Amino acid sequence: MDCIFCQIVDGKIPSNIVYRDEKVIAFPDINPLAPTHLLIIPRKHIPSLDQLSEAESPLIGHMVNVANQLAKREGISTRGYRVVINCGKEGGQGVYHLHLHLLGGRQLSNALG
Numbered sequence: 001m002d003c004i005f006c007q008i009v010d011g012k013i014p015s016n017i018v019y020r021d022e023k024v025i026a027f028p029d030i031n032p033l034a035p036t037h038l039l040i041i042p043r044k045h046i047p048s049l050d051q052l053s054e055a056e057s058p059l060i061g062h063m064v065n066v067a068n069q070l071a072k073r074e075g076i077s078t079r080g081y082r083v084v085i086n087c088g089k090e091g092g093q094g095v096y097h098l099h100l101h102l103l104g105g106r107q108l109s110n111a112l113g
């Protein structure tokens with residue numbers, strides 16, 4: 001499996017894992033776009049949101065909850081933050097292993113597109 005995020009899950013590529021549980025891990029984005037820029041990913045290889053089954057969909061709630069906890073830990077929860085999932089080519093997805101971005105620590109633009 002040449003998926004870079006699976007290799008991070010498996011510890012084959014070292015990363016500063018800031019959170020882990022039985023379902024997900026979180027680590028800093030290699031190219032941070034804000035003072036806090038963490039990626040929250042499932043341990044299971046799910047290529048994109050588009051390929052998430054209904055049975056797997058509670059995972060998204062869990063990932064959002066972890067983002068919420070990490071935002072508190074990072075001290076950005078009251079100031080505000082953004083969670084983003086890019087899906088597919090036109091959605092701007094670059095790594096085809098489902099992930100949620102947690103961005104904060106600066107004023108983010110209102111632009112979504």
Ligand code: 5GP
Pocket residue numbers: 004015027028029030031032039085086092093094095096
């Ligand atoms: P996407 O564009 O797919 O939503 O986001 C992929 C993110 O993964 C990008 O923000 C990119 O900087 C980050 N990324 C790509 N490769 C690596 C890596 O090897 N390690 C880490 N920590 N982040 C990565």
Ligand code: ZN
Pocket residue numbers: 003004005006007044045046096097
């Ligand atoms: Zn993967």
